Amino acid sequence: MPLTRKAYRAAILHSIADPAEVGIEASYEYFEDGLLVVDNGQISAIGHASELLPTLPADIDITHYQDALITPGFIDTHIHLPQTGMVGAYGEQLLDWLNTYTFPCESQFADKAHADEVADIFIKELLRNGTTTALVFGSVHPQSVNSFFEAAEQLDLRMIAGKVMMDRNAPDYLTDTAESSYVESKALIERWHGKGRLHYAVTPRFAPTSTPEQLTLAGQLLSEYPDLYMQTHISENLKEIEWVKELFPERKGYLDVYDHYQLLGERSVFAHGVHLCDDECARLAETGSAIAFCPTSNFFLGSGLFNLPMAEKHKLNVGIGTDVGGGTSFSLLQTLNEAYKVVQLQGARLSPFKSLYLATLGGARALRLEDKIGTLLPGTDADFLVLDYNATPLLSYRLKQANNIAETLFVLMTLGDDRTVLQTYAAGALVHQR
The missing domain is CATH 2.30.40.10 (Urease, subunit C, domain 1)
Incomplete structure (x- = not known):
């Protein structure tokens, strides 16, 4: 050559x-x-x-x-492929928004042709906005991930994605089982992980939509393939946190649920973390886990303000995420515009060089890819x-x-x-x- x-x-x-x-x-x-x-x-x-x-x-x-x-x-550490068609959906906070808009939109990904069409639109939007690497949620359907990776492979992009694991507290048309999520994820890992510049992320949606059995199998996948990623959501919304307490009364808190099922680690990225406490930040930092800071989405869904100074105090790895479709723009420049305001509202300052870091090297470090990108x-x-x-x-x-x-x-x-x-x-x- x-x-x-x-x-x-x-x-x-x-x-x-x-x-x-x-x-x-x-x-x-x-x-x-x-x-x-x-x-x-x-x-x-x-x-x-x-x-x-x-x-x-x-x-x-x-x-x-x-x-x-x-x-x-730019590196987007949290975004949802199947929510491309519902970005900018009006008037709800997190849990109602999921039921009203997100789940019906994600159900369309049972159709491979639809998944192919959206994957093409989604990747073009990423590249138009200067995003060259993203950590991507698929839907519960394996074809959502196949479509995305097929499109990314053609352009030799460095991308990370996973099939959502969700076996409860969601519509019947959108749930898998603990066993099927394990089997389907494993098949996707075997097909895509490490192929070209592609990586796989084990993807339990969030604690409320997975049974203990499913979370156990998610942890098992991570132990079977040591260089896999894990992505999920944490402490985004106060009602969500209360719900987690009701579903897992035996655990100390939201993070402890994931910790118990061995989902923390150097390639684990938790989206949002708006309402984390000091102890949880310390535990995330200790395990090498990362947070995806999603300011646009946190404003849009009324979730709250991520405490970046607290994360810095604990030397916690933080990347930036657009969180489309809770976030309203694929643009990380626009997302950094919102991040500046989040920090301002807490009486602190976000320098443009820290913003650049979050969107590039910070994201790469969160993904343990700083030797390759960022x-x-x-x-x-x-x-x-x-x-x-x-x-x-x-x-x-x-x-x-x-x-x-x-x-x-x-x-x-x-x-x-x-x-x-x-x-x-x-x-x-x-x-x-x-």
């Missing part, structure tokens, strides 16, 4: 550490006139154009962007974006007033959306062009 080497010239910015741990200045690298060199789908060099250009062959293909910023691809360091996958400073008239005008990269980044996160993403690259291939 011939060596394919390309270079991309623009302003370049990426996170290299968590600002909460090393301070803002040491947390990122910025090249005002930068060069990114890609060899066979991986990054081989990053630096100042003036320093790198003399080291490259004269005939190398260089794409030069004006008024643009290259960043790592930065632009040599040796990582060439998953990156080109953000256009002139995407809209207002953005263009506002960025002309920006005095430094911090201000530029913050404006991109407040005024930016899918229109800001000029191009998305995955494994060095152009997978979206605005």
Whole structure:
């Protein structure tokens, strides 16, 4: 296979550490006139154009962007494929919203043709918004996951997904059994996990919709395949937390349910965590588990405000999630806009560099993939974006007033959306062009 080497010239910015741990200045690298060199789908060099250009062959293909910023691809640590068709559904909080909108919408995924159609729309939306890796809930139907992975494999995307396990407290047309969920999940794992850049996540929807038998088998799958992911929901809504107490009176609390069934671990991602206490944050951190912070969804469903400073205090891994369809946008730029407000409402501040970290390296660390994605360091996958400073008239005008990269980044996160993403690259291939 011939060596394919390309270079991309623009302003370049990426996170290299968590600002909460090393301070803002040491947390990122910025090249005002930068060069990114890609060899066979991986990054081989990053630096100042003036320093790198003399080291490259004269005939190398260089794409030069004006008024643009290259960043790592965004990482969405919590999103639902089957809810694409009901995003922006009016007027309910979590439990009523599930029954009124979500379950009927998810029932359509019994049909493989429908699953194929939505998987195509869903992946195009991710890429249009600059999301190159996502941790995805399917529906209870195995075909939802097959459709998603088939579409992702064609583009060589790094994606993680799983079939929902749900054997109680849901409509009959949408439940599996403890045994069938185990058998179907195992077949999907054997088919997809580790194939190309695809990974499988064991996916009990949340504690109220799984029997103890099903949660036991979810834990068994994790012990049988040590590098699997686990994704579920936790402490999103106060009524949900009360419900968990009623269903599992023998457990200390919501997290303890999952802990008891051995679902905590280095590749376990719990969505929301809005109402976690200090002890639960400490236990999540101790087990290497992560939280997906979903500000847009938490606002939209009236769930509450995630306590990011508390998570930082416990050195808990946190990624950002759009949580479509509870969240109302596939755009992680828009999601970071909401995250800023969540932190503001708690009397704290979210720096644009911490936001960049959450959407890139923080998400990669939550997924234990920081050696492959989340930065632009040599040796990582060439998953990156080109953000256009002139995407809209207002953005263009506002960025002309920006005095430094911090201000530029913050404006991109407040005024930016899918229109800001000029191009998305995955494994060095152009997978979206605005």
